[in-house]
Amino acid sequence: MKKECVTMLLAGGAGTRLGMLTKNLAKPAVPFGGRYRVIDFALSNCLNSGMNTVGVVTQYSPLVLHRHIGVGKAWGLDRLEDGLTILSPFTTCDGGCWYLGTADAIFKNCHFIDQYHPDYVLILSGDHIYQMDYNQILAQHKETEADVTIATMEVPWEETSRFGILNTTKNLRIYEFEEKPSQAKNNLASMGIYVFNWEVLKLFLEKDATKDHSDHDFGKDIIPAMLADELHLYAYVFEGYWKDVGTIQSYWEAHMDLLNPNSTTILEHGKWKNYSRDSYLAPQLIGENAVIRHSLISNGCIVDGTVEESVLFEKVQIHQHAIIHQSILHPNAQIGEHVLLDRVIVQENVTIPDHTKIAANEEEEPIVVSNENINSILLMR
Amino acid sequence: MASMIGLINLEHENDQFKELTYHRPIASIPFAGRYRLIDFTLSNMVQSQIHEVAIFTQNKYRSLIGHLGSGADWELNKTHGGLFLFPPQAHHSTNISQGDVGHFYYNRDFFENSSAEYVLISGSQFVANLNYLPLFHYHLETGADVTLLTTQHDIIQELKNCLKLELDKNNKVIAITNDKQNQETFCGVYLLHKSLLLELVDECVANHKSYFFWDGIRANLEKLHIAAYHYDGYHSIIHDVAGYFRQSMKLIKPENYRQLFRNYPPVFTKVSNHPPTRYQHTAIVKDSLIATGALIEGTVENSILFRGVKVKKGAVVKNSIIMQDGEISTDSQLENVILDKQVVITKNQMLKGSIKHPYIIEKKSII
Numbered sequence: 001m002k003k004e005c006v007t008m009l010l011a012g013g014a015g016t017r018l019g020m021l022t023k024n025l026a027k028p029a030v031p032f033g034g035r036y037r038v039i040d041f042a043l044s045n046c047l048n049s050g051m052n053t054v055g056v057v058t059q060y061s062p063l064v065l066h067r068h069i070g071v072g073k074a075w076g077l078d079r080l081e082d083g084l085t086i087l088s089p090f091t092t093c094d095g096g097c098w099y100l101g102t103a104d105a106i107f108k109n110c111h112f113i114d115q116y117h118p119d120y121v122l123i124l125s126g127d128h129i130y131q132m133d134y135n136q137i138l139a140q141h142k143e144t145e146a147d148v149t150i151a152t153m154e155v156p157w158e159e160t161s162r163f164g165i166l167n168t169t170k171n172l173r174i175y176e177f178e179e180k181p182s183q184a185k186n187n188l189a190s191m192g193i194y195v196f197n198w199e200v201l202k203l204f205l206e207k208d209a210t211k212d213h214s215d216h217d218f219g220k221d222i223i224p225a226m227l228a229d230e231l232h233l234y235a236y237v238f239e240g241y242w243k244d245v246g247t248i249q250s251y252w253e254a255h256m257d258l259l260n261p262n263s264t265t266i267l268e269h270g271k272w273k274n275y276s277r278d279s280y281l282a283p284q285l286i287g288e289n290a291v292i293r294h295s296l297i298s299n300g301c302i303v304d305g306t307v308e309e310s311v312l313f314e315k316v317q318i319h320q321h322a323i324i325h326q327s328i329l330h331p332n333a334q335i336g337e338h339v340l341l342d343r344v345i346v347q348e349n350v351t352i353p354d355h356t357k358i359a360a361n362e363e364e365e366p367i368v369v370s371n372e373n374i375n376s377i378l379l380m381r
Numbered sequence: 382m383a384s385m386i387g388l389i390n391l392e393h394e395n396d397q398f399k400e401l402t403y404h405r406p407i408a409s410i411p412f413a414g415r416y417r418l419i420d421f422t423l424s425n426m427v428q429s430q431i432h433e434v435a436i437f438t439q440n441k442y443r444s445l446i447g448h449l450g451s452g453a454d455w456e457l458n459k460t461h462g463g464l465f466l467f468p469p470q471a472h473h474s475t476n477i478s479q480g481d482v483g484h485f486y487y488n489r490d491f492f493e494n495s496s497a498e499y500v501l502i503s504g505s506q507f508v509a510n511l512n513y514l515p516l517f518h519y520h521l522e523t524g525a526d527v528t529l530l531t532t533q534h535d536i537i538q539e540l541k542n543c544l545k546l547e548l549d550k551n552n553k554v555i556a557i558t559n560d561k562q563n564q565e566t567f568c569g570v571y572l573l574h575k576s577l578l579l580e581l582v583d584e585c586v587a588n589h590k591s592y593f594f595w596d597g598i599r600a601n602l603e604k605l606h607i608a609a610y611h612y613d614g615y616h617s618i619i620h621d622v623a624g625y626f627r628q629s630m631k632l633i634k635p636e637n638y639r640q641l642f643r644n645y646p647p648v649f650t651k652v653s654n655h656p657p658t659r660y661q662h663t664a665i666v667k668d669s670l671i672a673t674g675a676l677i678e679g680t681v682e683n684s685i686l687f688r689g690v691k692v693k694k695g696a697v698v699k700n701s702i703i704m705q706d707g708e709i710s711t712d713s714q715l716e717n718v719i720l721d722k723q724v725v726i727t728k729n730q731m732l733k734g735s736i737k738h739p740y741i742i743e744k745k746s747i748i
Contacts, residue, residue, distance in 0.1 A: 034656065035656070035657055269655055269674050269689065276654070278654075280648065280649055282648070283414035283415055283672040284672075285635060286667060286669045286670075288667055289667075292664060292666055293661070293664055294661060296656075297658050298673065299672070302638075
């Protein structure tokens with residue numbers, strides 16, 4: 001069966017900079033935006049763009065992620081002939097090993113891609129929050145007859161040293177890739193989203209696999225090798241909201257962005273919808289003592305305290321006289337009476353006892369409370 | 382092990398819902414922020430290990446088909462069994478019988494082909510979160526021919542619409558009446574063996590009868606062993622607009638909400654993928670039940686907001702039910718009002734009904 005484009009969604013990363021948030025689950029499975037997990041945004045983009053041949057590459061701590069994705073039903077990817085396939089590391093008669101890098105993960109799944117005889121392969125990351133119509137980057141890729149098209153976005157010049165910067169000619173042809181340059185020549189940052197001609201990519205993956213000293217990574221190895229061989233690499237300029245929730249600080253900031261309609265409209269229920277697994281919970285119940293301002297609240301919540309500038313995931317309960325400020329409460333967090341939380345992330349199923357006060361200092365990053373550290377946090381206060 | 386077929390029988394449901402049922406059957410009246418009435422019975426069946434559910438519809442079944450789809454959201458899109466929707470067959474060539482007896486007669490194959498031996502029959506107007514398996518086991522233990530689900534219903538105004546049961550000391554039904562003083566209320570849910578069901582259907586057809594419960598069960602009260610199984614959990618029985626309004630508002634009380642939604646398995650409904658509800662800095666919300674996808678800038682008190690409702694700045698919604706995608710514009714005030722789906726209230730409007738007679742605005746109106 002021939003498919004013009006196969007999508008490979010990289011969802012195996014450990015996300016070590018997210019600390020407690022990714023201790024027991026992969027970064028793409030981290031709860032986000034009140035009822036979603038991070039990977040929902042890329043999967044919803046696939047559905048909204050009509051990309052329906054999708055391989056999801058998983059490796060690190062995949063249990064929650066696998067359960068969440070299931071057969072891809074929530075994203076219309078439970079299809080007869082193609083749809084969603086989970087691609088975990090595997091063994092064969094020749095042995096086998098873990099995925100060694102992003103490029104290696106694709107290389108080890110060449111047989112998956114080859115069964116669709118695609119012209120193009122779209123590589124996505126499961127860690128990013130954004131809404132993108134992949135048809136547009138694919139259309140530009142065909143029009144420019146490129147070998148590779150890399151999605152980029154303009155970043156403020158003063159922040160260029162934090163990104164992988166692509167140096168381009170006027171017509172967006174890429175001639176150089178600089179990882180975190182101190183003196184940037186351009187402000188187009190790579191978003192880690194690529195369209196490759198499959199035949200070309202396959203050659204480079206095969207070559208890279210034979211190298212002992214390679215990191216087997218798209219950004220560090222494959223793209224530089226293609227530039228060295230003077231292939232046609234083009235930048236696609238994306239305009240819109242995009243966030244890599246790589247650290248606890250940026251995870252918290254992304255949630256504060258959601259509360260401000262001027263920062264992002266990513267949660268609006270317009271033509272472009274976000275899809276996720278439904279948990280069949282009742283509507284939220286707001287009690288007689290509740291004060292709720294500037295917040296997002298999900299199904300199954302029972303709120304009888306004060307909630308300001310916060311995001312409540314499903315089944316969160318806030319008892320009376322509790323005050324929640326600039327905090328993120330993951331599913332089934334139980335907040336007792338007279339609790340005060342300020343810039344705190346409470347993880348799934350954590351109960352905060354009555355009269356507890358937890359507040360992050362302004363210069364600190366937000367405090368993450370989990371079932372593993374709650375006792376030591378309570379002792380300290 | 383013996384097993385059950387589920388049958389949701391919407392024929393013979395009394396329609397006293399005014400504008401709410403102009404374009405939909407009672408079964409698909411929106412309820413409690415994100416459900417339709419039928420969701421409760423359907424979910425109870427699925428939670429009771431019933432894997433085959435048939436629905437006998439009356440004429441206005443378009444919205445029901447839209448809601449149920451393949452039954453996937455209730456896990457009823459099955460390789461074996463699943464959901465079977467039987468619309469009325471108004472112009473059947475044999476035209477043997479009317480009413481639900483006709484439904485049973487024409488759809489006899491469905492019952493005969495199923496491997497399940499018992500049929501659990503329910504309407505859509507009894508709202509509860511319960512498992513039917515204890516009733517099933519009771520039925521098998523007592524060896525009754527038919528077992529009826531009953532409850533003590535304590536809201537006097539609502540009793541006049543319900544059938545009442547008189548029981549002997551062994552819980553055997555000795556009379557089915559309309560006695561307003563009797564609180565032993567029939568929930569509209571009953572169980573019997575498939576072969577008895579088909580036998581009684583044949584008898585009804587032979588005698589030109591059309592109402593199965595009345596002509597097949599009640600008429601044979603003396604001949605059959607009819608048992609009652611008592612349910613004393615949280616429930617609503619919804620027969621008219623005032624009852625709908627009262628039973629909806631009851632759910633805003635946390636103890637009622639918890640009984641219907643928290644202590645039991647989930648109630649399934651059609652999935653909508655709305656984002657979480659957004660409360661802006663001017664929002665004042667108290668004592669309310671609110672679904673996802675709403676945007677609240679104004680004041681909401683003692684009310685139920687369905688999915689995607691917008692309450693703009695300065696708007697005040699009190700003691701009201703706003704169904705899906707309703708929009709209340711700036712500085713408008715609503716009290717004791719039911720807005721059907723997709724109603725738009727423009728700026729500076731004031732609508733007020735009374736608790737006994739809430740003001741109903743028809744679907745898609747612009748006021």
